Amino acid sequence: MLIIPCPHCGPRPELEFRYGGQAHIARPVDPSPLSDEEWASFLYSRDNERGIHAERWRHIHGCARFFNVVRDTTTDQILASYKTGEFRPEAV
Amino acid sequence: MPDSLAPNLSVAAVNEPFRTRSGGRIDRAKPLSFSFDGQTYSGVAGDTLASALLAHGVHLMGRSFKYHRPRGVMTAGSDEPNALVTVSRDAGRTAPNLRATQVELYEGLSAISQNRFPSLQFDVGGINDHFAALLPAGFYYKTFMWPRSFWDRVYEPVIRASAGLGKVPTAPDPDRYLQRNAHCEVLVIGAGPAGLTAALAAAESGLRVILCDEQSELGGSLLADTTSMIAGKPARVWLTETLAELATFSNVTLLPRTTGFGYYPHNHVGLVERVTDHLASPDSAQPRERMWQVRAKEVVLATGAFERPLTFPENDRPGIMLADAATTFVNRYGVKPGKRAVIAAANDSGYRAALALAEAGVEIAMIADLRRNPSGSGYDAARRAGLSIETGKTIAGTSGKMRVDGASIASVGEDGKVWNTQDIGCDLLLMAGGWTPTLHLYSQSLSKLKWDDAIQAYVPGAVAASQALRAAGAASGAYGLDAALSTGFKAGAEAAVAAGGDGVTTRVFVTISAEADASTFLGAMPHNRDANRVRAFVDFQNDSTAKDLKLAVREGFRSVEHAKRYTTTGMATDQGKTSNMPMLGVMAQAQGKTIPEIGFTTFRPPFTPTTFGNFAGAARGDLFDPIRRTAIHHWAEGQGAVFEDVGQWKRARYFPRQGEDMHAAVARECKAVRSALGIFDASTLGKIEVVGPDAAEFMNRMYINPWTKLGVGRCRYGVMLREDGFVYDDGVVGRIAEDRFHVTTTTGGAASVLNMMEDYLQTEWPGLNVWLTSATEQWAVIALQGPKAREVLAPFVEGIDLSPAAFPHMAIAEGRICGVKTRLFRVSFTGELGFEINVPPSAARRVWEALYAEGRKHSITPYGTETMHVLRAEKGFIIVGQETDGTATPDDVGLTWAIGKAKKDFVGKRSLARPGMTDPKRKQLVGLLSVDNRTVLEEGAQIVADPKQPKPMTVLGHVTSSYMSAALGHPIALALVEAGRSRMGETLQVLVPGKGSVAVKLVSPVFYDAEGASLDAV
């Protein structure tokens, strides 16, 4: 079980969280002009990183907020955690 | 050294011919009685099942997995591959596949052997052994392939019946299993010399320390060490003093009988403590096992090393065991494992065993050392003791059936040439093949292992990034007592400092003990027999041999991970503890490579087999999943309701009266609602309060419907899609105020809908000023449905004008009922005049009973979910998850009317424009009527045009809902059918497996009161 650092609450056990998929995939402000291919890519294309991966978690049994985590999927090392809307730290 | 009759000779010694007269950590004054395969034996306190059987000269404890070969105990610990037994207190307290070497003896213990029929001595399956040539590596893969129709009906039952280990218990386990969380700065796993000093060092820092060990006593190798001196004292005395010292620390938790079974991310380690398994009469207040979920800042693995068997022909007969196991049986359990021993040695451990056995009076026929020039303190002592030592010797084979009775010892040249075979009689043959550091947990932590050529073993490499651990003692490749004590203390001190402690002292442990020896031999031992006819076992539990591995290499399995699976080597319940390194040795030999070039396999949890009870803990029976009950639940129970599970909720399904089955009850309930009045508990509906200046805009974006113009006091049926355009949830939404919506969701969708709303609000539209609050448990919901609903409700309501003009269909108002606040909805999921009365759950039962009492004038009838389903189906209302399956668009289920056409965007809108979503051949919601007017269709049944067409048939759709309609007097069904709306009036066929098909006519999905006249019935 991971220890996940919630940027609002601090480090908490994984049980308190729900996974939220890949981070930094913004919904287009106006989806209507997108081609079918572009829209399908937004809907379905996700990275499957073996290594450093930016992902969303929700502290559903805590502050209930979504936030972002940078995790190494091979070691489960968590390299960064930051609030929704913030940029991914450059170092990771 | 024959036993002489001593005056204080105990009863146990008389009955147990192989028990020594003194010594060991057993209590000869406490005899115990136990049974094995129905025969009664004696043992003493401190015995394991294995040591007690050996005290009677019983080695045969099991039959092997594949060939059913007779097998004896090979080890003295958790690495045991052969002696697997079932220990049973009663039908529910039956544990199969336990290692006899780890089963502590108690008075009355009852154990049976496994994988034999009818008995261990005579096993019908033993015939497999004679057909071994027909059971090569990959036998199952090669043999049970054709014909396909035999897979599940012939091959699988036969394979399952003939293979297999113990049998599962026949009754539920009545014992309790507990789980607890624990936090510590330093967790030490393994309480041998390295673990003890590690714990001492960490304890002195004042930090929280947990020290656990899988054995009944802490001490590890010291428990069987009768010769070493530590700090001027016998090892046994030092152990007692050290445990006493550790016990003085309030910051130290000592856990015997506790196995570290799994190492998970972020230093999360699973321990299982066996609390009562060793007791004759367990205290029922105690759990049987306790799982410790430990989160440790630092972990020290002091897990020791396992001795390696040697791979020589017929190395699997009962009476053939590891050298160190023999030492343990003699020194710790006071048991001689035989009368006359041959020792096959590639490591000094063989000599130490020979000395211990000789001391106990076992005749040492020969120490046959594979090495030409052995050295070591054990070797020197054995020479001094005048034991028979031969060097440059290999074992070319063994004899004996139920017990080894001889070994063929041959000379081996430096070129590997073998000659001069000599048969020596023996009833005990020991294998000293060197050592393998126990790094299962280290590897599970995802830390790297690296090959150490000097000791021919994998040792700890780089620590995984998210973990904090170190190994000490033999586990780290530092063999010998000296190294164990010093590396243990150092590791404990370093761990304490890394965990934030300070003030750690240094200690020096002066020892007099056997020299460390890392000599080993890996690979098949040379012999001069026909290589195709002999079997040298590598994996004793799964019966894989050097020959199998060589065959796998010849067939092209070069990767150790592939060869392992093909031959099943290392895949038995022992996780390859004794077989992993020998397998790598044989594969390296066969490929002419070095072991590090071969690679190694991954260790996975659990370290030893772990009970389901340990993992389940309290989560079984009623506690398996939370049960949610509504405020009306007990009233419904009192009325004899039959309940069904809907998610975690218990919902009343129907209310049978005397003699009624479900169909009769549902027909009566349906009629009551349509003709007079029904009352229904809708409390489980999900409720979300959407509040804020931007609430309407948020609703516009989340739902397909338009919300801006919905007036305060009005309701609308809302439909929510996922971004991919498929229907996700639905429910009635009421506008309480300009900035406040009362949203209802499906019972099962409440949590996920709120999660999805939060996701969009927090991450896509953080600028919207909206608050979302779950209100599911803040409102109980009583549905009153039927022509008499208003008449019965009215007397109780204050502050709301219920007249049809003031409070029309799809209205909502706040007021009071029976003196408590209510949100009153005028809605109908039945097609009848209906109200949904939201009240605080604390008042719900009172309001319900008041309405029920008043309703008795009109034969008010409580109804359940089954009737609710029939009534809504008669009206063609969908149920999300029944008419939809995650691939239905709003148009598919006839909800295009609900879409706010003027809205530029909403979740899922763009997807609805994708080509596949507008295909006119998509499946569409239709009604079905059985042409015979009486067959109730099977939900889920497939719909075709021609049931006689060749298979695979072209399937046009499937039945989604099907009921007998009491109101209409015939069955009705809803279905999704390809281009269904253009097929109205067509006849299709619904397949009935095994019975042909039923003709159905496609009709509108609205069967009852299409014009909605009943909604306003007065």
Ligand SMILES: [Zn+2]
């Ligand atoms: Zn939080």
